[in-house]
Amino acid sequence: MTDMTLTVNGREHVVTVEDRTLLVHLLRDQLRLTGAHVGCDTSQCGACTVHVDGKAVKSCTMLAVQAQGCEILTIEGLAQGRELHPMQAAFHEHHGLQCGFCTPGMIMMALDIARRHPSPDAATVRAELEGNLCRCTGYHNIVKAVVAGAQRMGEPA
Amino acid sequence: MTAMTAPMGKFGQSVKRVEDSRLITGNGRYVDDLVLPGQTHAAFVRSAYAHARIGAIDVSAAAAMPGVVKILTGQDLVDGGLFALPSGWGLTSIDGTPARVGVHHALAVDTVRFVGEPVALVIAETRGQARDAADSVFVEYEELPAVVDMVAALGPDAPQLHPDIPENRAFTWDIGNAEEADAAFARATRRVSIELRNNRLVPNAMEPRAINAEWRAYDGSMTIHLTHQNPIGMRVLFMMLLGLESENHLRVVSPDVGGGFGSKAPAYAEELAVAFAARAVGRPVKWTAERTESFLTDAHGRDHVTRAELAMDDHGRFLGLKVHTLANLGGYISTSNALVVSYMYATMLCGQYAIPAVHAVVEGVYTNTCPVDAYRGAGRPEAAYVIERLAHLAAREIGVDQAEIRRRNFVRAFPHQTPLVYCYDSGDYEGCLDAALRLADYQGFEQRRAEARARGKLRGIGLSAYVEACGIGPSKLLASLGGGGNMWESCEIRVQPAGSVEVLTGAHNHGQGHQTVYAQIISERFGIPMDRITVVQGDTDRIQAGTGTYGSRASVGLSAAVKSCEKIIEKGRQIVGYMLGIDPGAVDFADGIYTSAATNQTVAFTEMVHAAHAATQFPTDQLEPGLVATSFFDPPNFTYPAGVHVCEVEIDPETGVTEVVAFNAADDFGNVANPLIVEGQVHGGLTQGIAQALWENAVYDPDSAQLMTASYMDYGMPRADSLPEFGLAFWPSPTPVNPLGMKGCGEAGAIGSPPAVINAVCDALGIAHVDMPASPEKIWRLCQERQEAL
The missing domain is CATH 3.30.365.10 (Aldehyde oxidase/xanthine dehydrogenase, molybdopterin binding domain)
Structure with a gap:
């Protein structure tokens, strides 16, 4: 067992974890932030994507102890009450989700795409989403949502 | 930053989804998100062999490991009175004999028939402890020859999967008219034929299967939180298989469900074993499939080998069709598969074409593979x-x-x-x-x-x-074809005193957007904003009856909702009649307003609702207070x-x-x-x-x-x-x-x-x-x- 400190959605947590605990299990089981989902066991599906120090990371690829001292942002940290983040709003506007299970990971990945490609075209978004699986939407509306969300993030508030 | 607004619903409009807000903010509630007081966790011991006799199972090392609460084997389940999984559809072969159904225990007894079949179940304090201990259960296997290919499975040298089912043939079923088809082919001047394989698929709903079962010893009742497309159907089935006293002793809750595509419609071995285990240990037991377990054991889709021939005249007019299909059942017949490979399949072989003479034969074949069942379509x-x-x-x-x-x-x-x-x-x-x-x-x-x-x-x-x-579908027609259950849908509409509306449906939304479409249709009919309407689903404590969601059944459930809307509006007409002192027959209703053409008076829907609950403006010995309507819709076709x-x-x-x-x-x-x-x-x-x-x-x-x-x-x-x-x-x-x-x-x-x-x-x-x-x-x-x- 290891004691560690990390910041999640702006709040500092001091936790004790089993050394083998994955970051996603720390978030889900100990901090009870269940927005990040576990959809596979080979780091392929991306449902567990969160931000670690500003970059999108599949939280099943990382041991919790590796996040010592890190700033974590999860899907729960995006909206302010009923006020949605523009990328969340874009997923709603463009019907970019059906069952919703892949959605938190998709949105967190989309923010990373928008950070690196401020106004991405559809082909860029499709290539960048290669590591996030969705079984419901056929990606069509997710791609639309990411393009629109990134666009909106670039506009003055 | 953008806030979501709730519009007025209208049929035919692209209204944005009501259910999105929780799902895009990480507030969806899937089964694995739930932790119950006293929670334990389950892990399965699975067969690495496709076909083997099970010898001794040594659990002693595993039982001594940290956190282990209980270990169960197939024999423990049988000894505890657990029934085997049923085939939910009675199919009859051409020779008049019923389909031969191989016994499917929740945990294998004596024999395993596909790789990944569960053999034992470990319950422990944490998921990690359960997994560790499961890996330390030692099972002796005597490996038997396995067969994957259907033609080989039907052949004389094939290993036989089930003791009383020769040639691994569950049924040879047909539909149409063989003589008419032969006559059409005799008449035909042109024909084409094909041999094809419809490849086996893994459904891959993104949310893996999951269950969290809790037993209440004080009254012999159980609650199962289950990621499923048909919680109401599962209540009846699990009640019977577990031997619970009545429906009231089992509550099934299917909260947010992360995709189904048919794969969350069957009754599964693992879920049944976990429910049994919850009773055995007297504490809540949770199991969530790892993705590899999903690949190995979520009912697969398709897997046909088909020979088909089409008879035509010189102009290419289709005269006759003959089809012969081998349908791979896997090691066991999954819940709905006897239906899927027969009436869900062969009935549609004419496609959009007027083909007068058709004959199709389907042979159901057991192989050492994961059971097959409904998958999208x-x-x-x-x-x-x-x-x-x-x-x-x-x-x-x-x-x-x-x-x-x-x-x-x-x-x-x-x-x-x-x-x-x-x-x-x-x-x-x-x-x-x-x-x-x-x-x-x-x-x-x-x-x-x-x-x-x-x-x-x-x-x-x-x-x-x-x-x-x-x-799906007309209950009587389905029963005549071998169906094992009703297929109507219900909808209860409760209008609350302040004007909000609760809609209870037996249909289950797992991505389809029911919450939006129900709200849209009811909003339009009552003339109230969509945000006044809440759709309640997926909890047998709240929903009295229904059949779940598969095969695009939304039209059935929505039709029940329309009937309930009409009943509410009609009762409102009577209330308004009393309020205005006029004949209810002279009261019109449109766009949320009751009007009397004769007197030019109006009563808003919400005013009528208040009156229904206040019960002061009409004689309650002639008209009951309150505003609730329940309807059932069984489609004629x-x-x-x-x-x-x-x-x-x-x-x-x-x-x-x-x-x-x-x-x-x-x-x-x-x-x-x-x-x-x-x-x-x-x-x-x-x-x-x-x-x-x-x-x-x-x-x-x-x-x-x-x-x-x-x-x-x-x-x-x-x-x-x-x-x-x-x-x-x-x-x-x-x-x-x-x-x-x-x-x-x-x-x-x-x-x-x-x-x-x-x-x-x-x-x-x-x-x-x-x-x-x-x-x-x-x-x-x-x-x-x-x-x-x-």
């Missing part, structure tokens, strides 16, 4: 694939265009009684074809083909005209959505890679309640169908019967970068079968698209057939052969 994609591949070959044989051969054979008058039980209710097949051809710029194709050729690419176009059966899909592919002969460069679909879903949601359903269906045609394939090693494609590293899931944008159009012929004229749209994409893709590939290469998936390797080899032939 469930039988109907397999049927569409057979008839649409034959239609493509027929065009080649007669020497006419792909569209023309279909035009010559379309059903043109409705209702149309097929020779295969079903009666198509409505449609405009030729109008739909023309709409699809316009959308796809069919006329401009040869120019695009030439332009591609100049770039070294082989471009092809493929059509597919599918029809399917949705809105299925609905028959249909459409035409047009696929264009480009093949790189150097690499064998097939790219779908355009995909256009014109669909008749009847009236469309919410185009935004319906288009989303079509996108998803098309993607699954295109992926079946090009990438997805569940492969078992022929000798060891190990699943070779048991992870996302090995299985060809469609990804964002592998698909085109889709072009969609609706060509509605509203159905008379339900009051909304809706037909259903959930499966259509996955039904129409595989033959469209393969027809396009065959067109590009100028070949008669290639089996799915048309992988780069297969296509590259075909290109090499083509090169050599030139």
Whole structure:
């Protein structure tokens, strides 16, 4: 067992974890932030994507102890009450989700795409989403949502 | 920053989804998110062998490990009175004997029949401890020969899976008329035939299967939190299998469910074992499948080997059809599979065509593979694939265009009684074809083909005209065919004193957007904003009755909602009659306002609601207070959505890679309640169908019967970068079968698209057939052969 400190959605947590605990299990089981989902066991599906120090990371690829001292942002940290983040709003506007299970990971990945490609075209978004699986939407509306969300993030508030 | 607003609902408008807010903020509540007081965790010990006798099971080392609460084996479950999993559909063979159902224990007893079959169950304090201990349970196996291939399984040298089922044959079932079909073939001057394989698929809902079961010893009752498409159906089934006293002793809750596609409709061995375990340990037990477990044990889809022959006259008019299908059942018959491979499949073999004489035989075969069951379309994609591949070959044989051969054979008058039980209710097949051809710029194709050729690419176009059966279904008809349960849907509408509305439905939303569409329809009928309407589902403590969601049953549930709306409005009319002192018959209702034409007085819907609850303005001995209505809707027929899909592919002969460069679909879903949601359903269906045609394939090693494609590293899931944008159009012929004229749209994409893709590939290469998936390797080899032939 290891004691560690990390910041999640702006709040500092001091936790004790089993050394083998994955970051996603720390978030889900100990901090009870269940927005990040576990959809596979080979780091392929991306449902567990969160931000670690500003970059999108599949939280099943990382041991919790590796996040010592890190700033974590999860899907729960995006909206302010009923006020949605523009990328969340874009997923709603463009019907970019059906069952919703892949959605938190998709949105967190989309923010990373928008950070690196401020106004991405559809082909860029499709290539960048290669590591996030969705079984419901056929990606069509997710791609639309990411393009629109990134666009909106670039506009003055 | 944007806040979401709740509009007034209107049928036919692309209203944004009500259910999104919790799902896009990480507040969805899936089964694995739930932790109960005293929670324990389960892990399964699974067979690494496809076929083996189970010897001694040594749990002593595992039982001594940290945190272990209990270890259960198959024999423990049998000794504890747990019943085996049933086949939910009674199928009768041609010789009049019932289907032979192999005994399927929740944990294997004596024999394992596929890789991954659960053998023992470990309950521990944490998930990690359960997993560690499961790995320390030692099971002795005596390995037996395994069989994967259906032809081999039926042969004389095959290992027999179930002791009392010779030749591994569960049933040989038929439909249609063999003599009439023979006569049609005798008359025919032209014929085409095909042998094809409909590849086995893994459903891959993104949320893995999960259960959290809690037992209450003080009254012998249980609550099961279950990721499932039909919690109400599971309540009855699990109550019986567990031997609970009554329905009231079992509550099943299916909260947010992360996709189903049919794979969350069966009753599964693991879930039954976990429910049993919760009673055995007296504490809540949770199990969530790891993805590898999902690959190994989620009921797979498809897996047919089919021989089919189509008889024609010289003009390409279809005269007769003969089909023979081997359907791979896997090691056991899963809940609905006897239905899926028979009446969900063979009834649709005529497709959109008037074929007077048909005969189809389906043999159900046990093999050492994961059980098969409904997967998006469930039988109907397999049927569409057979008839649409034959239609493509027929065009080649007669020497006419792909569209023309279909035009010559379309059903043109409705209702149309097929020779295969079903009666198509409505449609405009030729109008739909023309709409699809316009959308796809069919006329401009040869120019695009030439332009591609100049770039070294082989471009092809493929059509597919599918029809399917949705809105299951007429209870009496289904019972007459062997059905084991009712198929109506219920809807209760409760109007609260302050005007908000609670809608209780037995249908279950796991991505389809029911919460939005129910709210949309009720909002419009009552004239109140959508945010006043809450849809309650997925909890047997709250919903009295229903049948769940599969096979695009939304029209059935929504029709029940419409009936309840009418009852509420009618009661309101009586209340307003008393309020205004006039005859209720003289009260009109529109846009949320009751009006009296005679007196010009008005009463808003919400005012009527207050009055209904206050119960001061009418005599309560003549009219009951309160405002609740319950309705049941049993459809008089299925609905028959249909459409035409047009696929264009480009093949790189150097690499064998097939790219779908355009995909256009014109669909008749009847009236469309919410185009935004319906288009989303079509996108998803098309993607699954295109992926079946090009990438997805569940492969078992022929000798060891190990699943070779048991992870996302090995299985060809469609990804964002592998698909085109889709072009969609609706060509509605509203159905008379339900009051909304809706037909259903959930499966259509996955039904129409595989033959469209393969027809396009065959067109590009100028070949008669290639089996799915048309992988780069297969296509590259075909290109090499083509090169050599030139």
